[in-house]
Amino acid sequence: MSLVRYRYRAYPNAEQARALARVFGCARVVYNDCLRLRRDAHAGGEKVSDTEVQRRVVTLAKQTPQRAWLGEVASVALVQACQDARRAYRNWFDSLSGKRKGRKGGAPRFRSRKDNRQSIRLTRNGFALRGNGRVYVAKVGDLRVEWSRPLLSVPSSCTVIREADGRYFVSFVVERESDPLPSRTAEIGVDLGLDRLAVTSDGEIVDNPRHLRGAQRRLASGQRALARKQKGSANRHKAVRRVAVRHRKVRETRLDAHHKLALRLVRDNQAVHLESLSVAGLARTKLARSIHDVGWSILVRLIEEKAAHYGRSVVKVGRGFPSSQLCSACGHRDGPKPLGVRLWTCRVCGAEHDRDLNAARNVLAEGARIAAGLAEIENACGAGVRPGLVPASGDEAGTRLGALG
Numbered sequence: 001m002s003l004v005r006y007r008y009r010a011y012p013n014a015e016q017a018r019a020l021a022r023v024f025g026c027a028r029v030v031y032n033d034c035l036r037l038r039r040d041a042h043a044g045g046e047k048v049s050d051t052e053v054q055r056r057v058v059t060l061a062k063q064t065p066q067r068a069w070l071g072e073v074a075s076v077a078l079v080q081a082c083q084d085a086r087r088a089y090r091n092w093f094d095s096l097s098g099k100r101k102g103r104k105g106g107a108p109r110f111r112s113r114k115d116n117r118q119s120i121r122l123t124r125n126g127f128a129l130r131g132n133g134r135v136y137v138a139k140v141g142d143l144r145v146e147w148s149r150p151l152l153s154v155p156s157s158c159t160v161i162r163e164a165d166g167r168y169f170v171s172f173v174v175e176r177e178s179d180p181l182p183s184r185t186a187e188i189g190v191d192l193g194l195d196r197l198a199v200t201s202d203g204e205i206v207d208n209p210r211h212l213r214g215a216q217r218r219l220a221s222g223q224r225a226l227a228r229k230q231k232g233s234a235n236r237h238k239a240v241r242r243v244a245v246r247h248r249k250v251r252e253t254r255l256d257a258h259h260k261l262a263l264r265l266v267r268d269n270q271a272v273h274l275e276s277l278s279v280a281g282l283a284r285t286k287l288a289r290s291i292h293d294v295g296w297s298i299l300v301r302l303i304e305e306k307a308a309h310y311g312r313s314v315v316k317v318g319r320g321f322p323s324s325q326l327c328s329a330c331g332h333r334d335g336p337k338p339l340g341v342r343l344w345t346c347r348v349c350g351a352e353h354d355r356d357l358n359a360a361r362n363v364l365a366e367g368a369r370i371a372a373g374l375a376e377i378e379n380a381c382g383a384g385v386r387p388g389l390v391p392a393s394g395d396e397a398g399t400r401l402g403a404l405g
């Protein structure tokens with residue numbers, strides 16, 4: 001059993017769209033009030049419980065003239081906004097104290113009226129599936145939804161999203177029965193790359209979808225056109241929308257390529273071995289654009305989700321593992337190589353290596369050792385990353401996933 005997120009296009013009528021805009025706005029205000037309250041409490045050395053935060057920013061706030069309008073929308077959306085804020089704050093805190101891996105993030109960002117993507121989260125008492133195929137959203141009404149595929153189970157929560165390009169979606173987290181495929185003996189190591197999407201230990205090279213580059217250029221030109229438009233003008237509004245549509249196309253093309261690759265790797269192999277990549281760290285360098293293009297973290301998540309569904313395993317090799325330094329033929333450690341070095345010859349055994357293929361083979365060997373309990377689970381960077389078997393499950397991390405599925 002795994003959790004997956006399904007999303008469907010929704011078509012609110014004009015009145016419902018206005019009601020949704022109001023909830024989005026209220027949820028945003030509550031979210032920001034929560035962050036502000038927690039920040040101030042922390043600065044003042046005051047301890048406030050989660051219930052107390054919610055009482056102050058929702059229950060008590062409704063009784064003040066400045067926030068009375070919060071009473072006009074479903075409180076379930078406001079309660080969820082409190083929880084989102086709580087999680088954002090906790091994550092930040094944990095990253096500061098080192099409890100959470102990855103780079104130290106900045107303080108949670110306040111949500112802005114100008115954010116292009118808006119969403120609210122609802123639990124059972126805030127939405128309902130109608131017999132006529134509509135989705136009831138509290139104090140908004142029955143939304144018309146295009147059921148592009150059947151919903152597998154009764155969802156426990158629902159997220160309503162308005163994308164930057166003006167399209168609406170409802171997204172549900174549902175349980176999916178796993179569907180194990182007949183087992184196989186093949187295992188594969190994968191090296192995720194920049195100029196190539198992936199190279200496998202079998203020697204297969206998977207290129208990035210070519211047209212993504214062209215789309216990226218069109219995106220950049222759209223962005224420049226946007227910058228020339230007068231703020232608040234109708235033309236600017238149109239340009240914003242055009243850029244959003246292009247963004248979406250790039251995202252969809254990339255996601256499609258990732259789905260196909262993930263499915264193939266998982267279907268054809270009993271275990272997929274990967275490197276734990278520090279995407280957050282890399283994305284701040286000049287390679288950022290390319291990394292964004294490639295969207296490694298999404299690909300890795302898809303592989304994990306599909307592996308959980310089809311009864312396969314994913315092994316993540318530690319970040320400190322020198323996959324590009326070892327000779328996969330004799331095991332000699334040849335030392336670090338600049339990114340530009342694509343081919344090299346082992347000084348000990350004379351084997352000639354394609355950098356990525358060699359890395360993929362090393363990842364396969366190391367992953368197999370980890371799975372067999374033979375490899376040391378330690379990390380040269382000391383970053384606290386524990387490699388090992390990942391019994392992947394759909395990550396119910398909240399609204400962010402909705403952006404991808």
Ligand SMILES: [Zn+2]
Nearest residue numbers: 327330346349
């Ligand atoms: Zn060698």
